[in-house]
Amino acid sequence: MGDxxxxxxxxxxxxxxxxxxxxxxxxxxxxSRPVATLxxxxxxxxxxxxxxxxxxxxxxxGTTEEYICPSPYSTExxxxxxxxxxDYKSSSSILVYFHGGGLVTGSRRTVETLCKIxxxxxxxxxxxxxYRMGPEHRVPACFQDAKLVLxxxxxxxxxxxxxxxxxxxxxxxxxxxxxxxxxxxxxxxxDYQVLIYPMTDMTCSLPSFSEFSETPGLNQSxxxxxxxxxxxxxxQKRDGRYNPGQQISQYNLPPALIVVAQLDPLRDCSxxxxxxxxxxxxxxxxxxxxxxxxxxxxxxxxxxxxxxEANHHVINFIKRFHNS
Numbered sequence: 001m002g003d004x005x006x007x008x009x010x011x012x013x014x015x016x017x018x019x020x021x022x023x024x025x026x027x028x029x030x031x032s033r034p035v036a037t038l039x040x041x042x043x044x045x046x047x048x049x050x051x052x053x054x055x056x057x058x059x060x061x062g063t064t065e066e067y068i069c070p071s072p073y074s075t076e077x078x079x080x081x082x083x084x085x086x087d088y089k090s091s092s093s094i095l096v097y098f099h100g101g102g103l104v105t106g107s108r109r110t111v112e113t114l115c116k117i118x119x120x121x122x123x124x125x126x127x128x129x130x131y132r133m134g135p136e137h138r139v140p141a142c143f144q145d146a147k148l149v150l151x152x153x154x155x156x157x158x159x160x161x162x163x164x165x166x167x168x169x170x171x172x173x174x175x176x177x178x179x180x181x182x183x184x185x186x187x188x189x190x191d192y193q194v195l196i197y198p199m200t201d202m203t204c205s206l207p208s209f210s211e212f213s214e215t216p217g218l219n220q221s222x223x224x225x226x227x228x229x230x231x232x233x234x235x236q237k238r239d240g241r242y243n244p245g246q247q248i249s250q251y252n253l254p255p256a257l258i259v260v261a262q263l264d265p266l267r268d269c270s271x272x273x274x275x276x277x278x279x280x281x282x283x284x285x286x287x288x289x290x291x292x293x294x295x296x297x298x299x300x301x302x303x304x305x306x307x308x309e310a311n312h313h314v315i316n317f318i319k320r321f322h323n324s
Contacts, residue, residue: 017292097115104133117300168189174197208268
């Protein structure tokens with residue numbers, strides 16, 4: 001996985017960042033197996049193991065509190081962690097984060113360090129959501145949970161020390177970015193969205209899916225594995241309620257920042273979706289992180305240069321939505 005020859009023609013076409021090469025070299029030495037060969041339980045453990053090894057830790061100057069968002073779909077409710085930096089001002093924004101993992105793997109723990117970094121550097125409250133996933137709870141479960149959490153957070157801003165006028169943002173990576181984009185169509189009061197290499201074409205019809213169909217990390221076989229475990233039917237791949245790229249209209253959506261990984265099957269999703277937003281007169285822009293693979297963003301302890309580059313844009317974008 002780590003040898004540049006494993007990247008085939010893409011290894012000659014693109015300049016692969018040294019962090020990317022080293023990351024896959026480490027996984028190869030550790031005997032890491034492709035996700036498509038794993039059980040769901042093994043894949044979830046692998047996701048957690050990688051976060052523990054590569055996400056790093058920070059000394060967070062602030063508070064972390066767990067809340068349970070009431071849900072008609074689960075007697076246990078939806079657990080969320082709320083990170084509030086010590087320098088938070090009540091006029092700053094609240095950001096609700098949905099972790100990646102193809103709607104099957106990942107958890108609050110796999111993005112904990114990342115959420116604390118965003119809270120610290122953007123001086124905003126970050127809400128980290130433990131939404132239901134497949135195959136135990138297939139689509140639309142995760143989207144139902146996302147909508148409930150966003151509405152609950154909007155109604156309970158004062159509980160977090162925020163003003164009622166404080167801006168509300170959504171953010172997510174990969175499958176979490178898919179969730180973040182999709183809920184903007186149904187939930188009122190969202191002021192901005194940050195999408196990190198979001199899945200917005202579950203039909204996998206764009207050129208980058210073919211270009212990176214057999215490369216290390218996320219490739220077509222792993223994408224198929226995620227969708228087989230996340231979806232109830234193939235029809236959901238073309239359902240705009242779950243696949244933002246299939247929406248007929250993108251009007252009246254909040255401003256968007258889309259972070260694109262260059263070496264990613266989902267790369268073209270971002271560009272096509274960004275263009276749809278622009279055509280609908282939605283403020284939207286993309287930032288390309290060259291030499292970066294899918295999944296780098298929630299591993300800031302290892303991808304130091306790539307994450308720093310991405311967060312330069314993300315943090316500045318979030319700060320725009322703090323009330324003056």
